[in-house]
Amino acid sequence: MADKYKIVCNCGCEGSAKFYEKDSPYSAWGIWDFKNIDCKSDRVQKAGYMTILEAINDAEPICSGCGMKLNEQHFIQINK
Numbered sequence: 145m146a147d148k149y150k151i152v153c154n155c156g157c158e159g160s161a162k163f164y165e166k167d168s169p170y171s172a173w174g175i176w177d178f179k180n181i182d183c184k185s186d187r188v189q190k191a192g193y194m195t196i197l198e199a200i201n202d203a204e205p206i207c208s209g210c211g212m213k214l215n216e217q218h219f220i221q222i223n224k
């Protein structure tokens with residue numbers, strides 16, 4: 145099951161963040177992909193599991209519309 149978040153800025157801009165795991169023969173990686181959001185990196189990853197808070201800290205998401213720094217308050221989990 146993938147974790148998916150909708151990101152909604154105060155200005156109305158929306159983006160998304162999605163978690164998935166990648167297994168290699170030696171280790172598992174937790175990966176977050178950001179879409180429609182300005183980030184230092186659109187993809188952040190960590191060995192093992194990566195929480196959404198760690199992903200926000202690493203990616204430093206910024207609204208592409210108004211330039212506001214986005215934090216976990218702008219993230220809405222979508223259960224799928």
Ligand SMILES: [Zn+2]
Pocket residue numbers: 153154155156157207208209210211212
């Ligand atoms: Zn905005």
